[in-house]
Amino acid sequence: MSIDLLTRPKCSECPIRHRAVCSRCDEDELLQLEVIKSYKSFAAGDQIMWRGDELTYVASVVKGVATLSKTMEDGRVQMVGLLLPSDFIGRPDRRTIDFDVVAATDVTLCCFARKPFDKLLDTVPHVSQRLMEIALDELDAARDWMVLLGRKTAREKIATFVEMMVRRQHVGGLGLDKHPLVLPLTRDEISNYLGLTLETVSRQLNALKKEGVLRFNDRRRFEVIDMQALHAATGDDADGGVLS
Amino acid sequence: MSIDLLTRPKCSECPIRHRAVCSRCDEDELLQLEVIKSYKSFAAGDQIMWRGDELTYVASVVKGVATLSKTMEDGRVQMVGLLLPSDFIGRPDRRTIDFDVVAATDVTLCCFARKPFDKLLDTVPHVSQRLMEIALDELDAARDWMVLLGRKTAREKIATFVEMMVRRQHVGGLGLDKHPLVLPLTRDEISNYLGLTLETVSRQLNALKKEGVLRFNDRRRFEVIDMQALHAATGDDADGGVLS
DNA sequence: CGCACGGTTGACGATATTCAAAGGCTGTGG
DNA sequence: CCACAGCCTTTGAATATCGTCAACCGTGCG
Missing domain, CATH: 2.60.120.10 (Jelly Rolls)
Structure with missing residues (x-):
């Protein structure tokens, strides 16, 4: 310090x-x-x-x-x-x-x-x-x-987390403007945030990648290819999530 | 109303x-x-x-x-x-x-x-x-x-919840002074509080009963027989939990 | 170059959920 | 007072999801 x-x-x-x-x-x-x-x-x-x-x-x-x-x-x-x-x-x-x-x-x-x-x-x-x-x-x-910790599935937790990263980085949070976005945490830290293990985090992130929802440059930098699908995976509301 | x-x-x-x-x-x-x-x-x-x-x-x-x-x-x-x-x-x-x-x-x-x-x-x-x-x-x-929702086991969640009921009812919370204590929620409501299913809540409560940690009068009224064991089951700290 | 750290992947297992059925209270009405 | 209905709860068996254990990979750094 x-x-x-x-x-x-x-x-x-x-x-x-x-x-x-x-x-x-x-x-x-x-x-x-x-x-x-x-x-x-x-x-x-x-x-x-x-x-x-x-x-x-x-x-x-x-x-x-x-x-x-x-x-x-x-x-x-x-x-x-x-x-x-x-x-x-x-x-x-x-x-x-x-x-x-x-x-x-x-x-x-x-x-x-x-x-x-x-x-x-x-x-x-x-x-x-x-x-x-x-x-x-x-x-x-x-x-x-x-709600996330108590009721969401691993997939929903990951999708919710990623969506939150997108939202907070867009609204002038970090110095980075939009694509490519960044995961400020390691897999292990993400798992501790979401109440999962690091292996499950890794698997779910790669699942979203394989499905074409996300693209990774390196382990931390990523882009959202299909925002609609990402939101659908959060379990947050049934409709397209138009009402922010 | x-x-x-x-x-x-x-x-x-x-x-x-x-x-x-x-x-x-x-x-x-x-x-x-x-x-x-x-x-x-x-x-x-x-x-x-x-x-x-x-x-x-x-x-x-x-x-x-x-x-x-x-x-x-x-x-x-x-x-x-x-x-x-x-x-x-x-x-x-x-x-x-x-x-x-x-x-x-x-x-x-x-x-x-x-x-x-x-x-x-x-x-x-x-x-x-x-x-x-x-x-x-x-x-x-x-x-x-x-922490409870993300990291505790079903058993730990139940024990933590019961201990919390004991503590809050003791400190002049409800009108009831001590034994017998009361569960103000149904099994279903407890499950929603703890991020479990009602069946799991029922099983874990009965497990604590069989082990002689709790005694039930009816479904809602109970007494804690072994406070020490109850606290040990919460996962909250290793020692006896003397320091409130 | 090789070590270390973080990440990925696979096989297996455990915990909690799901599905199903039956067992008690409680309160209501005959 | 008893019978019945409805709800809450218990219990069991099968299943699924996620965790555990373990090996391996890749990237960056000394």
């Missing part, structure tokens, strides 16, 4: 300005955030926070992909969140964190020291409102994921 | 006073809530809200048990939340609800009309703070449930 004291871009030029925890702030409020913010960078594979750690700062993901996961005593792992740019790490009012945060790719965080940030919540309603919104959105997402 | 305009108990005598969305309010603030609140009762089996419904009010569960669930196009169901007394239904700033809410037992709700409640959020920080806390707690719970 490296602290980038020098590279602290202006908030006004921030790529996640319109979606992150600061999205509702006016110029004045941004200045208050600017004072307590600092950038931190992590290389792919770095542990960002350990379960049980003192939570010294909260942060927004500026660039890259990070994972939240929980490990059972015997080593089974379940990923409980995937953080893409503009997503938020940490919760106010709680001193420790209850899962591991790991950089899946190279990651840049915009960090706020927790104590001043907590104080700021009381004085800047635009931040606390937005934070509430983010928390509730994450809760909705978690509940959708519960 | 029936609206109980007459039976509107004083907040100060409310059984969920110390844990619900109002728990941080002082006397003044309680009065503000009192004005916009009304009690509604539902019989077991009643639908409280339908997915997609206009969300005209938000509410706290005062008595009984309600379920949140999502249904896939082909009928598969996944429960995404179990609401016990003091739990909260609805979210501010969103007009519709994205899952079905059903009364599992007879239920009494303390309802707040959504619009005045939203306004109140801006003026009464003790409510919005508590609401944030509740949302974040639910997010934590949802993430724990993701």
